Amino acid sequence: MREVYVIGAGMHPFGRYPDKELPDLAGPAVQAALADAGLTWRQVQMTYCGHVRGGTTAAQTALAPLGYTGAPVINCENACAAGSTAFYLAALAVGAGQCDVALVLGMEKMTRGMVPTAAGGDMARLMGLNPLPGKYAMIARRYMHDHGCSAADFAMVSVKSHGNGVHNPYAQYRHACTVEEVLASRQVCDPLTLLQCCPTSDGAAAVVLAARRPALASPQRPLVRVRATVLVSQFHVPGDPFDVSEMTARAAQQAYATASCGPEDLDAVELHDCFTSAEVIHVESLGLCAHGEGTRLAATGRNGRGGRVAVSPSGGLLSRGHPLGATGVAQVAELVWQLRGQAGGRQVEGARLGLTHTVGGGGGGACAVHILERAGSARGR
């Protein structure tokens, strides 16, 4: 496999855009990513697009205003991991030499109200386990029981992430909040309050992958290289309890092995914090802290921008927003900016190695983990 570089990143700010359609969201993101890469749309040899609710050949329709270049376009879907799956496919195509320049687009225009999902099956739905807030509230309750922490400990995750989002011009919500405000916000599913749940969002993000070092690379603009890209689904033995951490832990282990690094080498992590309780279990599954210490990471500031590893420096799904298919690509874009030192007020100083993580879907579902590196770094080798 050849080395794969991320040479461009762009986003349409996440938010609610009742007057915009997918081409209005995707177009600016793609054009920003291409401009950042110093390329034109005609130089893109393949496009991989992640979305969940865009409909038939939504990527082709969204990209039509840019012109019909003849290059193949592939729509892929894996629920909340759709954008990450598109990145996974594109990295393979570039790495394998199928193309030299690939565009990865993630986009979503969400409806108002609850998001119907395939997760859990009919019995679970009848029991109120679907939609997802119920699932993650139960995870929080069980975690509180097992590890003796409080609702306020979960709220700290939201405080940390919203504090980061303040500095992200692409974030849907750019306001800091206190633990008291988080706990006092509207109850969604006890113990999860509104500020502990990701919002309903529209948005798009795009990155450009290439096999060659771009001409734009310079000491002021370091290269970002893909060190690992992993996709898994759930492993489960019938009759055993369903382990909500299994996919994440296994995908992370595979990614660390591929990249010859460990969680201790990471500077920045963009993970799937769809709820505060999700972040707590994911930081543990990714190996960023010991089992049972997930809430303490936020409480002690160890996952802040000045801590040992910055978790969701973008503001994460909680603050940046979560337009399903766009999220995985936005995570990569954020890491590109962090690793280049272009993240402005939310910059993680000296960031050299970063990881993205998404999970999604019913049945066996999907979990994707990517590791990106500021090229030239000797760290994590």
Place this chain on the structure above:
Amino acid sequence: MREVYVIGAGMHPFGRYPDKELPDLAGPAVQAALADAGLTWRQVQMTYCGHVRGGTTAAQTALAPLGYTGAPVINCENACAAGSTAFYLAALAVGAGQCDVALVLGMEKMTRGMVPTAAGGDMARLMGLNPLPGKYAMIARRYMHDHGCSAADFAMVSVKSHGNGVHNPYAQYRHACTVEEVLASRQVCDPLTLLQCCPTSDGAAAVVLAARRPALASPQRPLVRVRATVLVSQFHVPGDPFDVSEMTARAAQQAYATASCGPEDLDAVELHDCFTSAEVIHVESLGLCAHGEGTRLAATGRNGRGGRVAVSPSGGLLSRGHPLGATGVAQVAELVWQLRGQAGGRQVEGARLGLTHTVGGGGGGACAVHILERAGSARGR
């Protein structure tokens, strides 16, 4: 790139199954393909699934009854080329060494009535150009004007394909028909009558790709090798007339170049005959006859099972049916059986080289062409 073999094929018969859901359709197809390959579900390292209307992580849900093995599953969508796109991705993954065994699943459960599509945009819809029968009726009318042929010439395509479908146990319609019956069937969109339009279908098809020659290979069961797999979208210069043959012609040229063969080397072709007029323009774009001779292929029997090249020996979309995402995979399954000499009453004698072709989608759309070969054949080199 490594050689890629198709070592297993299976289908759930196409038809209308109001009492079956996607797992009921996909399961038997997958189990038949695995049994044919001599493998178990746990030996599948990656799954690529093409579907259009299955909903979120539909493949994971459909495969859940087989068990959660942890192997990644990717849902991909490209309208009527969804299954072919899944095959394209899987062939790359196996060829590039990302995995040794990949499953390709295509499945669809369609609603009753017209199929809404993204093709053509709002103005085209207002003008009645959508749904698709309108488009292909206009193509037929123009063809009749340009080449001086009659509605009966198009009807001959349907006669040929339904004649093949009689012998296909997986076909939705297994009855032969005459030109008179085709022309007398209900008018859908002048000059296209009901028997010139593919039906609304449910169904699933699966094939197994592998990098190694399977143990099951024998003189009685020859190997089937992937010689080329190509995916393109539309090329179009603004202001120029939109060329409905552009994608197919370019994809075919790329595939012939990759496989070092030409249309004259093909024994069997499964193409996207969603309407009789579609087959007529596609046989020309694929180079199976000269421009303007498309209707004559059927009229002279040159595209029958005993002719120069068998077109849609399975019965094609017209007779086998067209469950959108399943079609591209069913085409590959049919070629596997043809190239192995296992196609029963519809066998194309001595078939050694075959091609599949699908088109789909709005905007830039998608067109996929695959070329498969009975390994050991010196033909077409």
